[in-house]
Amino acid sequence: MTAQGGLTVRNGAIEVADVDRVFRVEIDALDLPPGGVIALSGASGSGKTLVLEVLGLLRPPARGTLYAAAGNDLAALWSRGVAGDDLAHMRATLFGFVPQTGGLLPFLDVADNISLPQRICDRPDAAWCSELMERLGLTDLRKLWPDALSIGQRQRVAIARALAHRPAFVIADEPTAALDAQSADQVMALLLEVARDTGAGLLLSSHDTDRVTRFGIEMRRLAPFGDKPFTTRLEAAPC
Numbered sequence: 001m002t003a004q005g006g007l008t009v010r011n012g013a014i015e016v017a018d019v020d021r022v023f024r025v026e027i028d029a030l031d032l033p034p035g036g037v038i039a040l041s042g043a044s045g046s047g048k049t050l051v052l053e054v055l056g057l058l059r060p061p062a063r064g065t066l067y068a069a070a071g072n073d074l075a076a077l078w079s080r081g082v083a084g085d086d087l088a089h090m091r092a093t094l095f096g097f098v099p100q101t102g103g104l105l106p107f108l109d110v111a112d113n114i115s116l117p118q119r120i121c122d123r124p125d126a127a128w129c130s131e132l133m134e135r136l137g138l139t140d141l142r143k144l145w146p147d148a149l150s151i152g153q154r155q156r157v158a159i160a161r162a163l164a165h166r167p168a169f170v171i172a173d174e175p176t177a178a179l180d181a182q183s184a185d186q187v188m189a190l191l192l193e194v195a196r197d198t199g200a201g202l203l204l205s206s207h208d209t210d211r212v213t214r215f216g217i218e219m220r221r222l223a224p225f226g227d228k229p230f231t232t233r234l235e236a237a238p239c
């Protein structure tokens, strides 16, 4: 079903229920080749975060979804009801995450935040951490605590951390939303550059369609699905 090494979704759906409605996102097809980049766009509340959470194994897809990545049948992990450890292991080894505002652990300094995924995955590589810090302009900040950093610096640490264990895929939810225009351009450029150089596939969400277009990123939009209430769909063609 999947191109070996890439990420593939077929017949995908996500459903979340609250007290009086079920919100549903439909993804007929999504393909991210190794080293590829796709940005999800769409209005606030259209489901961008939900899609990234499902792709990053943070929540299950609806029944019937086919989802494979790097040769692993990830939908089956959920449907077989596999114990959380297997999911957690797959999540930690296959994916790196760049949250909107860094998501750094406040009790670890910059260097330890960056090397954390390597420790979790048992993939120690101090030289790679040093190279990431050098490339992202973090070497002089390595002993600082996260609360001593600007938001742009935190995002650069988050990028280094997301790539430290050389994951097959990086998932970045609005990685530039909290930044001024200049920092946003810098962070986007660094994220694309380092992900490309490691061969990681990159999935990001962004409100900022101008910036996404300017950086030449393929954009897929989540839009209301006909007149179905509380339902959006990932449009088939890149926009």
Ligand SMILES: Nc1ncnc2c1ncn2[C@@H]1O[C@H](COP(=O)(O)OP(=O)(O)OP(=O)(O)O)[C@@H](O)[C@H]1O
Pocket: 016, 017, 018, 023, 042, 043, 044, 045, 046, 047, 048, 049, 050, 051
């Ligand atoms: N845990 C949940 N329970 C119920 N509904 C939820 C839950 N999480 C999200 N939703 C609903 O799902 C829809 C999509 O939310 P989501 O956060 O994915 O949107 P988004 O496109 O990322 O929005 P934004 O751009 O504002 O961050 C929203 O209507 C939201 O209310």
